[in-house]
Amino acid sequence: MITSSAPGKIYLFGEHAVVYGENAICCAIELRTHVQAEFNDHIEINSVLGRSGLNFEKHPYVSAAIERMKEFAPVDGVKININSELPVGSGLGSSAALTVSTIQALNHLFHCGLSLEQIADLGYNVEWDVQGNASPTDTYVSTMGGVFMLPSRRKLELNDCGIVIGDTKKNSSTKKLVTNVAELKNRFPEIVTSILSTIGKITYCGEYSVCNGDYESIGKLMNINQGLLDSIGVGSLELSQLIYSARSKGAYGAKLTGAGGGGCMIALADASKTVDVSDAIKSAGGVPITTNITDKGVVVE
Ligand code: MEV
Incomplete structure (x- = not known):
């Protein structure tokens, strides 16, 4: 069994302005989403929302992450358990943390060898698949951790x-x-x-x-x-x-x-x-x- 986790994020400065190319500072925070993945004879996803198979209504981000990971491994039988410290849909990057954590768990379970850069990019694609639009910031910061100046992605210390x-x-x-x-x-x-x-x-x-x-x-x-x-x-x-x-x-x-x-x-x-x-x-x-x-x-x- 593999357990992975990824952090949520806050904007110290610059949300909305960053959409127009202005600077913003975004920070990963200690609240995390934990994902357990183990081999199973079918796909099963468990969270506070209940149990499902591949289900784009109940578990859209995990389902889309599994679909994307099929480019790298035969992800047909896996059991996923989700446990999050992040409130959902409240601007703390909960969907990015879930997406990135799921990709990393599958990456290790199926020995795909994806780099952090690849995980951040794949996470961005998954958010696009689900939302129809997305900013790459949340998945990048959740993957890398730390404090970043955007859009340059220069790392800062705080x-x-x-x-x-x-x-x-x-x-x-x-x-x-x-x-x-x-x-x-x-x-x-x-x-x-x-x-x-x-x-x-x-x-x-x-x-x-x-x-x-x-x-x-x-x-x-x-x-x-x-x-x-x-x-x-x-x-x-x-x-x-x-x-x-x-x-x-x-x-x-x-x-x-x-x-x-x-x-x-x-x-x-x-x-x-x-x-x-x-x-x-x-x-x-x-x-x-x-x-x-x-x-x-x-x-x-
Ligand atoms: C939302 O977390 C931040 C916004 O700047 C939108 C975005 O950057 O995609 C409002």
Whole structure:
């Protein structure tokens, strides 16, 4: 039996702007999706959603990953068990972590010899197969682990910072939010283009602060980034409630992460403040998860 796991991700800066070629910083986090794979006489997939065979409705990412892996090995009889620490559909890259972890488990079980680059590319293809659109970022960061400047994929170092995630438990559609921003940009091209370009500049400044471990500046830049995300319509009342409550308890900064609309926010906080920030998020109606950034990408455990 092979057990693999892969991390989720957060955007420190730059979501939405990155769609238009601006800089963004994306970080793998310690919350992981674990996949067990063993030989079986037929295909069986088990998760909290129940048991199925190859089933593109119940288990689309694992089913599409199995189909893609058939290019490298006869993946006809395998039992897959999924166990995830990541909330689904809330902007933390849960589908990428599941996809990448499944590919790595099958890669080892069937001795395919795929490299990490190949796994990231295949993962991107699987997300395309399922979603009809996808950004390569989530699968890349989940495969490699660490902190990356995008779109260049330059690796950065950021250690020892407390991240408190607040889940609004409100699902949102990335496709719809990206479309809404595109429509706003068509309607007010000069204004929205300059907002997106300012987000790119925030990321650029943020890179300097990340490299210097200057959490106070990172936090201030996160707050400015949040204001601009709100201005292009991807915030929400629920996100703002969690963001302001985290800031009021001494977080360096707080912003939404991912597409917005609902999903999750993140707060950067000193280790001495993470409990207070987490309690504040809970009191404001969110589900807090304290985590950290990780260098550990997809691994066989
Ligand atoms: C979604 O996690 C991040 C967006 O920038 C979309 C994308 O980059 O594909 C909103």
